[in-house]
Structure formats: C-alpha cells, structure tokens
Amino acid sequence: MYGATVFTTLRIYDRSLDYPLTNWKRHCDRLLSTIHAFGWQEPAWQRVRQGTEILLQDFPLLRVTIFADGREWITGRNLPADLTEKQQHGIAVSLVSGEEFQRFLPAHKTGNYLGAWLARTTAQQMATSEAILVDTTGNWLETSTGNLWGWQDGNWWTPPLAAEILPGVMRSQLINWLKSQNQSVIEKPWTPDVVENMEAIAYSNSIVEIVPIHSVLEERGKEGKLTLRYDPYHPAFEQLKGLFQ
Numbered sequence: 001m002y003g004a005t006v007f008t009t010l011r012i013y014d015r016s017l018d019y020p021l022t023n024w025k026r027h028c029d030r031l032l033s034t035i036h037a038f039g040w041q042e043p044a045w046q047r048v049r050q051g052t053e054i055l056l057q058d059f060p061l062l063r064v065t066i067f068a069d070g071r072e073w074i075t076g077r078n079l080p081a082d083l084t085e086k087q088q089h090g091i092a093v094s095l096v097s098g099e100e101f102q103r104f105l106p107a108h109k110t111g112n113y114l115g116a117w118l119a120r121t122t123a124q125q126m127a128t129s130e131a132i133l134v135d136t137t138g139n140w141l142e143t144s145t146g147n148l149w150g151w152q153d154g155n156w157w158t159p160p161l162a163a164e165i166l167p168g169v170m171r172s173q174l175i176n177w178l179k180s181q182n183q184s185v186i187e188k189p190w191t192p193d194v195v196e197n198m199e200a201i202a203y204s205n206s207i208v209e210i211v212p213i214h215s216v217l218e219e220r221g222k223e224g225k226l227t228l229r230y231d232p233y234h235p236a237f238e239q240l241k242g243l244f245q
Helices: 024-038 045-055 083-089 114-125 169-180 192-196 237-244
Strands: 005-011 061-067 072-077 091-096 130-134 140-143 147-152 155-157 200-205 209-219 225-229
Touching: 005 024, 024 045, 024 061, 024 169, 045 061, 045 072, 083 209, 091 114, 114 130, 140 147, 147 169, 147 192, 169 200, 169 237, 200 237, 209 237
Parallel strands: 091 130, 091 209
Antiparallel strands: 005 061, 061 072, 130 140, 147 155, 147 200, 200 209, 209 225
C-alpha cells in the first residue's frame, strides 16, 4: 500500500535460481539492503525461495515484492513479445525532464514507481518506447526501466551511481563482465557534450538484457524537436552480448 514495498524483478535462466545469469543472490541482497535501510521486518527467505521455485516452472520472469511487515508477494509473467526485435534493431526513446519524473529514493527499488511510470507514459505518447530521465543540469541519468550504456572512443560508459540512479543488478553484472574481459568502464556523468559524441547507446535491465537505442527525441518548445541518432548495429554491442552467450 502507498508504495511501502520493495521489489526486484528477475529473469530465470535454465529454469534455475542458481544459474549464474539468474543472479538470485544479488537480487536478494538488494532486497535485504533496502529492508535493513528502512528498518523493516525481513521475510522468511526460505519461503520466498520456495515460492519462486514453484512459479519459475511456468514463467521466465518473476517479481518478488516484500512488504514492510515481512510478507512476500511473488508474481510471474512472460517475456515481452517484441523483445527480440528490439534487441536486434533498437528502439526510439524520449528525453523527459521535470520534477514529476524524478525517482523517489533512487538508490532503492521501492513500490513508489510513479515518477518512472509517468516518464514512460509520456514517452509512449510521443510514439517512443522508453524515456530517458535527466537531472536539473540536463545530464542523462537512466531510462524509466533501466540503466544507460554508451560506446565512445573505444570504451563503454555508464552514468555513475553518485548521480542518484538505480543500482541495477544487470548493470553490476555487465560491469563485472566487461572488466573480466579487460574492458574498462567509464562511470562519469553523461553531460550534453558527452552524449553528442557517443557512437552507440543502449539500456539494460534484468528483463531485456541489452536493448540498443537508435534515436533520442527531445522536445524543445518553440525550437521544435531535436533528434539524436545512434548506431543500433555497432559492433561494440557484441561485447555486451557476450555475457549472455
């Protein structure tokens, strides 16, 4: 009720919570970190695991929601029907700004998701799939459902956690993967100058893995619309996709 929940959404690989890509432990650790930060009651973790193991037999995506009193609510759903097409050809997104689109307690994945929901709804009204959230100085932060990635000058970039973005589970997985491949990751603010020089950009989360972004639309009032274009077929994406192969 009233957003007083914490949740995580995980994609089940190989029908197993213990399969490395499922990353069950990191999802639980993120839930536990927020529960401790808020002083809430922990759930019965064994029961949470039992519930997820029942549902993963029928669903590839599971959402685990924990209430302040320790109760759990686990739901399942299927992968988006158009996910493969988006992964292959990319999507268009809209840049949105305004205090109504800001995340509440961005370091925690709480049930108060109104800002991100409003941002995505606004983007869809502009005939784009996702929204990119910005701070008061115009720096790009994240999308309404995931973290940003960009390729520039032979390196992968992602906005820093210090910018008050969600510490995505997939973001952490990708950073660890890239570093294991001796590929550095630059975690610096995405200023307007930085994003204009990106060769390719994408967003990630535990559901979609990696989805390239080919166009970023920005409404500029009387100036009209500005569209930044990026290469959704850039060969650097093969590096990120390597995690899932």
